[in-house]
Amino acid sequence: MFASVKEQMDIIREGTVEIIPEDELVKKFEKSIKKNTPLNIKLGCDPSRPDLHIGHSVVLNKLRQFQELGHNAILIVGDYTGMIGDPSGKKKTRPQLTFEETRINGESYFEQAGKILDVSRARVVYNSEWLSKLDLKELINLLSKFTVQRILERDDFTNRLKDQTEIALHELLYPIMQGYDSYAIDADVELGGTDQKFNNLVGRDVQKRFGKEQQVVITMPLIEGTDGSEKMSKSMDNAIGITEDPKDIFGKTMSIPDILIYKYFQLTTKVSLEELAEIKKTLENSENNPRDTKRRLGYELVKLYYDAETAEKTIEEFDKVFIKKETPDDIPDHEVKVDSIKLIDLLTEAKLSESKTVARKLIEQGAVSIDGKKQSDMNLVIDLKDGMVFKVGKRKFMKIKK
Protein backbone atom coordinates (compact mmCIF):
# COMPACT_ATOMS: atom_id res chain seq x y z
CA MET A 1 0.00 0.00 0.00
CA PHE A 2 1.32 3.40 -0.90
CA ALA A 3 0.75 6.64 0.90
CA SER A 4 -1.23 9.34 -0.84
CA VAL A 5 0.39 11.38 -3.55
CA LYS A 6 0.39 14.45 -1.37
CA GLU A 7 2.00 12.66 1.53
CA GLN A 8 4.66 11.22 -0.70
CA MET A 9 5.35 14.54 -2.36
CA ASP A 10 5.67 16.31 0.97
CA ILE A 11 8.26 13.87 2.17
CA ILE A 12 10.19 13.75 -1.06
CA ARG A 13 10.20 17.47 -1.65
CA GLU A 14 11.82 18.15 1.70
CA GLY A 15 15.44 19.23 1.35
CA THR A 16 15.65 18.89 -2.42
CA VAL A 17 17.08 21.56 -4.66
CA GLU A 18 15.11 20.70 -7.75
CA ILE A 19 12.64 18.14 -8.96
CA ILE A 20 12.68 18.11 -12.72
CA PRO A 21 9.86 18.18 -13.62
CA GLU A 22 7.74 18.11 -10.54
CA ASP A 23 4.43 17.38 -12.25
CA GLU A 24 5.87 14.26 -13.82
CA LEU A 25 6.74 12.98 -10.39
CA VAL A 26 3.18 13.55 -9.30
CA LYS A 27 1.98 11.55 -12.28
CA LYS A 28 4.38 8.77 -11.54
CA PHE A 29 3.13 8.55 -7.98
CA GLU A 30 -0.44 8.49 -9.21
CA LYS A 31 0.30 5.72 -11.64
CA SER A 32 2.20 3.75 -9.06
CA ILE A 33 -0.73 3.90 -6.65
CA LYS A 34 -3.22 2.97 -9.32
CA LYS A 35 -1.24 0.00 -10.57
CA ASN A 36 0.08 -0.81 -7.14
CA THR A 37 3.64 -1.04 -8.40
CA PRO A 38 6.66 0.65 -6.87
CA LEU A 39 8.80 3.16 -8.73
CA ASN A 40 12.40 2.47 -9.65
CA ILE A 41 14.64 4.94 -7.91
CA LYS A 42 18.14 5.07 -9.32
CA LEU A 43 21.28 6.18 -7.61
CA GLY A 44 24.65 5.89 -9.26
CA CYS A 45 27.68 5.07 -7.13
CA ASP A 46 31.27 5.67 -8.01
CA PRO A 47 33.29 2.53 -7.32
CA SER A 48 36.62 4.32 -7.55
CA ARG A 49 36.00 6.01 -4.24
CA PRO A 50 34.45 3.44 -2.03
CA ASP A 51 34.66 5.41 1.18
CA LEU A 52 31.41 7.13 1.85
CA HIS A 53 31.27 10.36 3.76
CA ILE A 54 28.39 12.30 5.16
CA GLY A 55 28.21 14.28 1.95
CA HIS A 56 27.02 11.11 0.25
CA SER A 57 24.56 10.54 3.02
CA VAL A 58 22.45 13.46 1.82
CA VAL A 59 21.38 11.61 -1.28
CA LEU A 60 21.24 8.22 0.44
CA ASN A 61 18.87 9.64 2.99
CA LYS A 62 16.54 10.71 0.24
CA LEU A 63 16.75 7.27 -1.26
CA ARG A 64 15.89 5.80 2.10
CA GLN A 65 12.77 7.95 2.20
CA PHE A 66 11.71 6.51 -1.10
CA GLN A 67 12.27 3.06 0.31
CA GLU A 68 10.18 3.87 3.32
CA LEU A 69 7.42 4.90 0.95
CA GLY A 70 7.61 1.47 -0.63
CA HIS A 71 9.64 2.13 -3.75
CA ASN A 72 12.59 0.23 -5.19
CA ALA A 73 16.04 1.51 -4.49
CA ILE A 74 18.45 0.62 -7.26
CA LEU A 75 22.10 1.29 -6.73
CA ILE A 76 24.15 1.28 -9.87
CA VAL A 77 27.81 0.65 -9.44
CA GLY A 78 29.68 2.21 -12.31
CA ASP A 79 32.14 -0.59 -12.62
CA TYR A 80 32.43 -0.41 -16.37
CA THR A 81 33.20 3.26 -16.41
CA GLY A 82 35.47 2.62 -13.44
CA MET A 83 37.41 0.07 -15.35
CA ILE A 84 37.99 2.49 -18.16
CA GLY A 85 39.17 5.03 -15.64
CA ASP A 86 37.79 8.49 -15.30
CA PRO A 87 40.56 11.09 -15.46
CA SER A 88 38.47 13.86 -13.98
CA GLY A 89 41.36 15.01 -11.83
CA LYS A 90 43.28 17.82 -13.40
CA LYS A 91 46.64 16.25 -13.91
CA LYS A 92 46.59 12.80 -12.57
CA THR A 93 45.02 10.12 -14.62
CA ARG A 94 42.88 8.19 -12.30
CA PRO A 95 44.17 4.68 -11.84
CA GLN A 96 42.09 2.24 -13.75
CA LEU A 97 40.36 -0.32 -11.66
CA THR A 98 40.45 -4.00 -12.28
CA PHE A 99 37.32 -6.05 -12.39
CA GLU A 100 38.00 -7.42 -8.92
CA GLU A 101 38.52 -3.98 -7.48
CA THR A 102 35.22 -2.75 -8.80
CA ARG A 103 33.51 -5.73 -7.16
CA ILE A 104 35.25 -5.21 -3.85
CA ASN A 105 34.56 -1.50 -3.90
CA GLY A 106 31.00 -2.07 -4.96
CA GLU A 107 30.42 -4.40 -2.06
CA SER A 108 32.05 -2.07 0.36
CA TYR A 109 29.87 0.74 -0.93
CA PHE A 110 26.83 -1.37 -0.41
CA GLU A 111 27.87 -2.30 3.08
CA GLN A 112 28.38 1.33 4.03
CA ALA A 113 25.18 2.44 2.39
CA GLY A 114 23.56 -0.13 4.64
CA LYS A 115 24.07 2.21 7.54
CA ILE A 116 21.48 4.41 5.92
CA LEU A 117 19.45 2.26 3.56
CA ASP A 118 17.52 -0.89 4.06
CA VAL A 119 19.84 -3.00 1.99
CA SER A 120 17.69 -6.06 2.18
CA ARG A 121 15.26 -4.24 -0.05
CA ALA A 122 17.73 -2.52 -2.33
CA ARG A 123 19.00 -3.82 -5.60
CA VAL A 124 22.59 -3.44 -6.67
CA VAL A 125 23.56 -3.70 -10.27
CA TYR A 126 26.80 -3.21 -12.10
CA ASN A 127 26.62 -1.24 -15.28
CA SER A 128 29.11 -3.51 -17.01
CA GLU A 129 26.15 -5.85 -17.24
CA TRP A 130 24.81 -3.90 -20.20
CA LEU A 131 27.58 -1.51 -21.15
CA SER A 132 30.03 -4.30 -21.92
CA LYS A 133 27.55 -5.74 -24.36
CA LEU A 134 27.25 -2.63 -26.47
CA ASP A 135 29.13 -3.14 -29.69
CA LEU A 136 30.57 -0.33 -31.71
CA LYS A 137 27.60 -0.18 -34.02
CA GLU A 138 25.19 0.25 -31.16
CA LEU A 139 27.47 2.70 -29.46
CA ILE A 140 27.66 4.83 -32.57
CA ASN A 141 23.90 4.70 -32.86
CA LEU A 142 23.62 5.87 -29.27
CA LEU A 143 26.17 8.63 -29.74
CA SER A 144 24.54 9.85 -32.93
CA LYS A 145 21.58 10.94 -30.88
CA PHE A 146 23.67 13.57 -29.12
CA THR A 147 25.55 16.57 -30.34
CA VAL A 148 28.89 17.86 -29.21
CA GLN A 149 27.27 21.14 -28.33
CA ARG A 150 24.78 19.44 -26.10
CA ILE A 151 27.49 17.66 -24.16
CA LEU A 152 29.74 20.68 -23.96
CA GLU A 153 26.95 22.67 -22.37
CA ARG A 154 27.88 21.08 -19.16
CA ASP A 155 29.52 23.55 -16.80
CA ASP A 156 32.43 21.31 -15.98
CA PHE A 157 33.40 21.04 -19.57
CA THR A 158 32.84 24.67 -20.35
CA ASN A 159 35.02 25.66 -17.45
CA ARG A 160 37.70 23.26 -18.37
CA LEU A 161 37.76 24.54 -21.89
CA LYS A 162 38.08 28.02 -20.54
CA ASP A 163 40.75 27.08 -18.02
CA GLN A 164 42.59 25.16 -20.68
CA THR A 165 42.58 21.96 -18.71
CA GLU A 166 42.45 18.83 -20.69
CA ILE A 167 39.32 16.92 -21.38
CA ALA A 168 39.83 13.35 -22.40
CA LEU A 169 37.57 12.23 -25.19
CA HIS A 170 35.93 9.46 -23.28
CA GLU A 171 34.90 11.85 -20.55
CA LEU A 172 32.47 13.30 -23.04
CA LEU A 173 30.84 9.92 -23.21
CA TYR A 174 30.36 9.56 -19.51
CA PRO A 175 27.09 11.43 -19.28
CA ILE A 176 25.72 9.35 -22.11
CA MET A 177 26.82 6.12 -20.53
CA GLN A 178 25.24 7.12 -17.26
CA GLY A 179 22.13 8.06 -19.13
CA TYR A 180 22.14 4.70 -20.78
CA ASP A 181 22.07 3.15 -17.31
CA SER A 182 18.75 4.83 -16.68
CA TYR A 183 17.43 3.38 -19.88
CA ALA A 184 18.73 -0.07 -19.04
CA ILE A 185 17.06 -0.29 -15.65
CA ASP A 186 13.92 1.68 -16.48
CA ALA A 187 14.52 4.33 -13.89
CA ASP A 188 11.53 6.39 -12.83
CA VAL A 189 13.52 8.72 -10.69
CA GLU A 190 17.20 9.44 -10.53
CA LEU A 191 18.74 10.98 -7.46
CA GLY A 192 21.95 12.92 -7.36
CA GLY A 193 23.75 15.93 -6.03
CA THR A 194 23.34 19.20 -7.89
CA ASP A 195 26.65 18.42 -9.57
CA GLN A 196 25.00 15.46 -11.23
CA LYS A 197 22.15 17.44 -12.69
CA PHE A 198 23.51 17.48 -16.18
CA ASN A 199 24.33 13.78 -16.24
CA ASN A 200 20.97 12.87 -14.89
CA LEU A 201 19.17 15.00 -17.42
CA VAL A 202 21.03 13.21 -20.17
CA GLY A 203 19.40 10.08 -18.76
CA ARG A 204 16.06 11.61 -19.65
CA ASP A 205 17.27 12.26 -23.17
CA VAL A 206 18.50 8.73 -23.67
CA GLN A 207 15.23 7.28 -22.46
CA LYS A 208 13.28 9.56 -24.74
CA ARG A 209 15.38 8.77 -27.78
CA PHE A 210 14.79 5.12 -27.21
CA GLY A 211 11.11 5.60 -26.71
CA LYS A 212 10.89 5.00 -22.99
CA GLU A 213 9.20 6.88 -20.22
CA GLN A 214 11.51 9.58 -18.94
CA GLN A 215 12.87 9.62 -15.45
CA VAL A 216 12.36 12.46 -13.03
CA VAL A 217 15.57 14.03 -11.83
CA ILE A 218 15.85 15.02 -8.21
CA THR A 219 18.87 17.00 -7.14
CA MET A 220 20.06 17.36 -3.58
CA PRO A 221 22.30 20.07 -2.18
CA LEU A 222 26.00 19.47 -1.84
CA ILE A 223 27.44 20.18 1.51
CA GLU A 224 30.69 21.92 2.21
CA GLY A 225 33.39 19.96 3.92
CA THR A 226 34.96 20.65 7.27
CA ASP A 227 36.96 23.50 5.79
CA GLY A 228 33.70 25.26 5.15
CA SER A 229 34.47 26.33 1.61
CA GLU A 230 34.97 23.39 -0.72
CA LYS A 231 32.42 20.74 -1.39
CA MET A 232 33.00 17.74 0.80
CA SER A 233 35.23 15.22 -0.89
CA LYS A 234 37.86 12.83 0.17
CA SER A 235 40.39 14.25 -2.22
CA MET A 236 39.99 17.68 -0.67
CA ASP A 237 40.64 16.09 2.69
CA ASN A 238 37.67 17.80 4.22
CA ALA A 239 35.34 14.86 4.51
CA ILE A 240 33.81 13.13 7.48
CA GLY A 241 33.73 9.45 6.62
CA ILE A 242 30.84 7.44 7.89
CA THR A 243 33.08 4.54 8.85
CA GLU A 244 35.54 6.67 10.72
CA ASP A 245 36.15 6.36 14.44
CA PRO A 246 33.46 7.92 16.57
CA LYS A 247 35.97 10.34 17.95
CA ASP A 248 36.98 11.45 14.47
CA ILE A 249 33.42 11.87 13.34
CA PHE A 250 32.79 13.93 16.42
CA GLY A 251 36.03 15.85 16.30
CA LYS A 252 35.77 16.69 12.65
CA THR A 253 32.24 17.84 13.21
CA MET A 254 33.49 20.14 15.92
CA SER A 255 35.92 21.65 13.45
CA ILE A 256 33.33 22.79 10.94
CA PRO A 257 32.74 26.53 10.80
CA ASP A 258 29.83 27.63 12.92
CA ILE A 259 27.78 28.81 9.96
CA LEU A 260 27.54 25.27 8.65
CA ILE A 261 25.94 23.83 11.76
CA TYR A 262 22.37 24.23 10.61
CA LYS A 263 22.98 22.88 7.15
CA TYR A 264 24.61 19.78 8.56
CA PHE A 265 21.70 19.20 10.88
CA GLN A 266 19.26 19.60 8.04
CA LEU A 267 20.98 17.39 5.52
CA THR A 268 22.98 14.81 7.36
CA THR A 269 21.01 13.91 10.44
CA LYS A 270 17.61 12.46 11.04
CA VAL A 271 16.35 15.13 13.41
CA SER A 272 12.72 16.05 12.97
CA LEU A 273 11.40 19.23 11.45
CA GLU A 274 10.36 20.50 14.87
CA GLU A 275 13.81 19.95 16.22
CA LEU A 276 15.30 21.69 13.22
CA ALA A 277 13.23 24.76 13.90
CA GLU A 278 14.33 24.75 17.51
CA ILE A 279 17.98 24.40 16.51
CA LYS A 280 17.66 27.33 14.18
CA LYS A 281 16.29 29.45 16.97
CA THR A 282 19.06 28.43 19.31
CA LEU A 283 21.69 29.33 16.76
CA GLU A 284 20.18 32.71 16.07
CA ASN A 285 20.28 33.69 19.70
CA SER A 286 23.77 35.01 20.26
CA GLU A 287 23.59 34.26 23.96
CA ASN A 288 24.00 30.62 23.17
CA ASN A 289 27.39 29.18 22.52
CA PRO A 290 27.42 27.64 19.06
CA ARG A 291 29.79 25.07 20.44
CA ASP A 292 26.97 23.44 22.33
CA THR A 293 24.83 23.11 19.24
CA LYS A 294 27.77 21.81 17.32
CA ARG A 295 28.41 19.30 20.01
CA ARG A 296 24.87 18.08 19.67
CA LEU A 297 25.40 17.76 15.95
CA GLY A 298 28.43 15.59 16.55
CA TYR A 299 26.40 13.55 18.96
CA GLU A 300 23.64 13.02 16.41
CA LEU A 301 26.10 11.91 13.78
CA VAL A 302 27.90 9.45 16.00
CA LYS A 303 24.56 8.12 17.15
CA LEU A 304 23.48 7.68 13.56
CA TYR A 305 26.52 5.71 12.50
CA TYR A 306 27.14 3.94 15.79
CA ASP A 307 24.70 4.18 18.68
CA ALA A 308 23.61 6.44 21.47
CA GLU A 309 25.88 4.90 24.03
CA THR A 310 28.96 5.40 21.86
CA ALA A 311 27.87 8.94 21.19
CA GLU A 312 27.65 9.69 24.92
CA LYS A 313 31.09 8.28 25.50
CA THR A 314 32.57 10.20 22.62
CA ILE A 315 31.21 13.46 23.88
CA GLU A 316 32.62 12.78 27.34
CA GLU A 317 36.03 12.02 25.95
CA PHE A 318 35.99 15.16 23.91
CA ASP A 319 35.17 17.32 26.89
CA LYS A 320 37.86 15.65 28.87
CA VAL A 321 40.59 16.12 26.30
CA PHE A 322 39.76 19.44 24.72
CA ILE A 323 37.84 21.37 27.29
CA LYS A 324 39.34 20.10 30.50
CA LYS A 325 42.60 19.23 28.74
CA GLU A 326 42.96 15.96 30.51
CA THR A 327 44.30 12.70 29.22
CA PRO A 328 41.81 10.49 27.43
CA ASP A 329 41.01 7.02 28.73
CA ASP A 330 41.78 5.24 25.59
CA ILE A 331 45.36 5.76 24.48
CA PRO A 332 47.10 3.63 21.90
CA ASP A 333 49.99 1.59 23.28
CA HIS A 334 53.44 1.67 21.87
CA GLU A 335 55.49 -1.37 22.63
CA VAL A 336 59.18 -0.82 23.29
CA LYS A 337 61.97 -3.28 23.65
CA VAL A 338 64.77 -1.02 24.81
CA ASP A 339 65.25 0.68 28.17
CA SER A 340 66.16 4.09 26.92
CA ILE A 341 65.81 5.95 23.68
CA LYS A 342 66.21 9.42 22.33
CA LEU A 343 62.97 11.32 22.46
CA ILE A 344 63.07 12.27 18.79
CA ASP A 345 63.69 8.69 17.78
CA LEU A 346 60.81 7.48 19.87
CA LEU A 347 58.37 10.04 18.46
CA THR A 348 59.33 9.12 14.93
CA GLU A 349 59.25 5.42 15.56
CA ALA A 350 55.81 5.67 17.15
CA LYS A 351 54.63 7.76 14.19
CA LEU A 352 53.80 10.70 16.39
CA SER A 353 55.92 12.67 13.97
CA GLU A 354 56.79 12.07 10.34
CA SER A 355 60.52 12.51 10.63
CA LYS A 356 63.17 13.32 13.17
CA THR A 357 63.39 16.82 11.83
CA VAL A 358 59.69 17.29 12.42
CA ALA A 359 60.06 15.78 15.89
CA ARG A 360 62.71 18.36 16.69
CA LYS A 361 60.51 21.18 15.52
CA LEU A 362 57.64 19.89 17.59
CA ILE A 363 59.78 19.82 20.71
CA GLU A 364 61.05 23.27 19.90
CA GLN A 365 57.50 24.50 19.63
CA GLY A 366 56.56 23.05 22.97
CA ALA A 367 54.18 20.50 21.56
CA VAL A 368 55.60 17.48 23.31
CA SER A 369 54.95 16.42 26.85
CA ILE A 370 55.63 13.32 28.92
CA ASP A 371 53.18 12.53 31.69
CA GLY A 372 51.92 16.06 31.46
CA LYS A 373 55.34 17.71 31.64
CA LYS A 374 56.37 19.79 28.69
CA GLN A 375 59.68 18.79 27.13
CA SER A 376 62.01 21.30 25.57
CA ASP A 377 65.27 19.40 25.24
CA MET A 378 65.45 17.87 21.83
CA ASN A 379 68.45 15.74 22.70
CA LEU A 380 66.71 14.22 25.65
CA VAL A 381 67.23 10.53 26.21
CA ILE A 382 64.39 8.94 28.11
CA ASP A 383 64.40 6.02 30.47
CA LEU A 384 61.33 4.19 29.36
CA LYS A 385 58.88 3.03 31.95
CA ASP A 386 55.73 1.09 31.44
CA GLY A 387 52.72 3.37 31.34
CA MET A 388 54.51 6.59 30.44
CA VAL A 389 52.16 8.84 28.52
CA PHE A 390 53.43 10.92 25.64
CA LYS A 391 51.45 13.73 24.14
CA VAL A 392 52.18 15.51 20.89
CA GLY A 393 50.08 18.49 19.94
CA LYS A 394 46.53 18.52 21.12
CA ARG A 395 45.33 15.17 20.11
CA LYS A 396 48.11 12.68 19.66
CA PHE A 397 48.66 10.46 22.65
CA MET A 398 50.70 7.35 23.21
CA LYS A 399 51.30 5.09 26.15
CA ILE A 400 54.49 3.10 26.60
CA LYS A 401 54.15 -0.59 26.96
CA LYS A 402 57.12 -2.63 28.05
Added chain:
RNA sequence: GGGUAGGUAGCGAAGCGGUCAAACGCAACAGACUGUAAAUCUGUCGACAAUUGUCUUCGGAGGUUCGAAUCCUUCCCUACCCA
Protein backbone atom coordinates in the same frame (compact mmCIF):
# COMPACT_ATOMS: atom_id res chain seq x y z
C1' G B 1 51.90 17.98 -39.53
C1' G B 2 53.13 23.60 -38.45
C1' G B 3 53.26 27.40 -34.71
C1' U B 4 52.91 29.36 -29.60
C1' A B 5 52.92 28.95 -24.30
C1' G B 6 54.06 25.72 -20.52
C1' G B 7 55.79 21.40 -17.05
C1' U B 8 58.79 24.19 -9.89
C1' A B 9 57.67 21.28 -3.17
C1' G B 10 50.44 18.53 -0.96
C1' C B 11 47.94 22.24 -4.39
C1' G B 12 48.21 27.13 -6.85
C1' A B 13 52.08 30.27 -8.31
C1' A B 14 57.09 33.33 -8.43
C1' G B 15 62.12 32.66 -9.68
C1' C B 16 65.19 32.54 -15.53
C1' G B 17 73.61 31.42 -13.97
C1' G B 18 75.79 32.18 -7.74
C1' U B 19 72.80 35.78 -1.99
C1' C B 20 67.75 28.97 -3.98
C1' A B 21 65.87 24.03 0.08
C1' A B 22 63.70 27.83 -3.72
C1' A B 23 59.31 34.33 -2.72
C1' C B 24 54.03 34.44 -2.04
C1' G B 25 48.96 32.31 -1.32
C1' C B 26 46.10 28.01 0.24
C1' A B 27 46.22 23.51 2.85
C1' A B 28 48.71 21.06 6.85
C1' C B 29 51.13 21.13 11.68
C1' A B 30 52.38 23.70 16.39
C1' G B 31 51.76 27.59 20.02
C1' A B 32 48.81 31.61 22.18
C1' C B 33 44.03 33.01 22.92
C1' U B 34 39.06 31.31 23.15
C1' G B 35 32.49 29.34 25.06
C1' U B 36 34.82 25.04 20.17
C1' A B 37 39.57 20.32 16.76
C1' A B 38 35.15 27.65 15.06
C1' A B 39 37.24 32.57 14.44
C1' U B 40 41.71 35.49 15.33
C1' C B 41 47.03 36.11 16.14
C1' U B 42 52.16 34.03 15.99
C1' G B 43 55.40 30.39 14.34
C1' U B 44 56.81 25.86 11.51
C1' C B 45 56.40 23.58 6.96
C1' G B 46 62.65 18.29 1.99
C1' A B 47 65.70 14.83 4.84
C1' C B 48 69.78 13.80 8.14
C1' A B 49 73.07 15.80 11.61
C1' A B 50 73.55 19.13 14.88
C1' U B 51 74.30 25.21 17.14
C1' U B 52 75.41 28.24 11.13
C1' G B 53 77.09 21.48 8.37
C1' U B 54 75.81 17.36 4.88
C1' C B 55 72.64 15.03 1.35
C1' U B 56 68.35 14.66 -2.21
C1' U B 57 64.75 17.95 -4.99
C1' C B 58 62.53 22.44 -9.61
C1' G B 59 59.07 16.74 -16.16
C1' G B 60 63.25 12.59 -17.81
C1' A B 61 68.27 11.81 -19.64
C1' G B 62 72.77 13.97 -21.07
C1' G B 63 76.01 18.44 -21.59
C1' U B 64 78.32 23.60 -20.82
C1' U B 65 80.30 26.02 -16.34
C1' C B 66 84.35 26.89 -10.50
C1' G B 67 78.88 27.00 -9.94
C1' A B 68 72.29 25.49 -13.06
C1' A B 69 65.50 25.47 -11.16
C1' U B 70 67.88 29.11 -14.30
C1' C B 71 72.12 28.17 -20.52
C1' C B 72 72.58 24.06 -24.53
C1' U B 73 71.06 19.10 -26.66
C1' U B 74 67.53 15.40 -26.68
C1' C B 75 63.32 12.82 -25.08
C1' C B 76 58.43 12.66 -22.60
C1' C B 77 53.91 15.25 -21.26
C1' U B 78 49.95 19.37 -21.44
C1' A B 79 47.11 23.54 -23.24
C1' C B 80 46.07 27.03 -27.15
C1' C B 81 46.13 28.61 -32.47
C1' C B 82 46.59 26.94 -37.64
C1' A B 83 46.05 22.66 -41.02
